[in-house]
Amino acid sequence: MKFSERLYEKVQPIWKKNHEHPFVQGMGNGSLDKEKFRYYMIQDYLYLIDYSKLFAIGTVKANDLKTMGKFAELLDSTLNTEMSLHRQYAKKFDISEEELENAEPAAMTLSYSHYMLHVGQNEGLAELVAALLPCMWSYAEIGKELSKIPGAAEHEFYGDWISMYADDEFQELAKWTIDLLDDLTEGKPEHELARIEDIFLNTTRFEFMFWDMAYNQEMWPADE
Numbered sequence: 412m413k414f415s416e417r418l419y420e421k422v423q424p425i426w427k428k429n430h431e432h433p434f435v436q437g438m439g440n441g442s443l444d445k446e447k448f449r450y451y452m453i454q455d456y457l458y459l460i461d462y463s464k465l466f467a468i469g470t471v472k473a474n475d476l477k478t479m480g481k482f483a484e485l486l487d488s489t490l491n492t493e494m495s496l497h498r499q500y501a502k503k504f505d506i507s508e509e510e511l512e513n514a515e516p517a518a519m520t521l522s523y524s525h526y527m528l529h530v531g532q533n534e535g536l537a538e539l540v541a542a543l544l545p546c547m548w549s550y551a552e553i554g555k556e557l558s559k560i561p562g563a564a565e566h567e568f569y570g571d572w573i574s575m576y577a578d579d580e581f582q583e584l585a586k587w588t589i590d591l592l593d594d595l596t597e598g599k600p601e602h603e604l605a606r607i608e609d610i611f612l613n614t615t616r617f618e619f620m621f622w623d624m625a626y627n628q629e630m631w632p633a634d635e
């Protein structure tokens with residue numbers, strides 16, 4: 412069994428909860444409150460900034476030119492293409508560039524992105540890839556599922572989001588990352604695999620919590 416197959420099985424109960432989550436369901440059937448999506452876009456912008464740093468760390472930690480090149484490409488595309496698309500998309504929800512630039516991370520955004528950065532900075536490349544993979548893989552699954560709902564990919568507000576993640580290019584990126592993790596974990600002893608599985612499980616849990624945070628528009632409970 413490939414290591415990624417083991418991971419896939421492990422997180423099925425959480426992925427099922429992701430798909431059933433009212434935020435995800437609401438994007439699929441178009442009923443999601445725009446204020447909730449607006450909040451999500453702002454927190455996701457902050458998330459993407461930290462996430463891009465993982466690609467930079469991946470470039471440093473990889474030992475072959477092909478992998479280094481791919482991480483460098485992802486760093487460039489996230490910072491210089493994806494984030495500008497995000498700023499454009501945010502305008503649909505009346506979010507200005509200033510609001511994005513001045514936004515403060517919520518507790519969950521900070522916990523999730525800093526957990527990934529901690530693993531990325533302090534552990535090996537396989538651990539870093541395990542930390543960043545649930546983001547890509549779970550979004551690829553959600554994009555694919557939601558795009559099957561008639562009309563969902565054409566929805567005025569959520570259609571572009573669904574199309575972006577259902578797109579072949581994005582599906583291939585998730586596949587590249589899965590294959591990379593399978594290569595990196597080949598022949599590793601069980602105690603290392605168990606640690607990598609734990610990291611993957613933790614960021615999978617964070618993905619679910621990010622949906623929940625956005626649905627409830629949570630910031631810092633102590634401030635409320």
Ligand SMILES: Cc1ncc(C[n+]2csc(CCO)c2C)c(N)n1
Pocket residue numbers: 455458459462488489493546547550618621
């Ligand atoms: C909370 C959260 N989780 C996952 C993604 C998806 N995502 C973010 S960066 C990236 C890789 C390509 O740049 C992908 C797939 C998101 N946007 N927000």
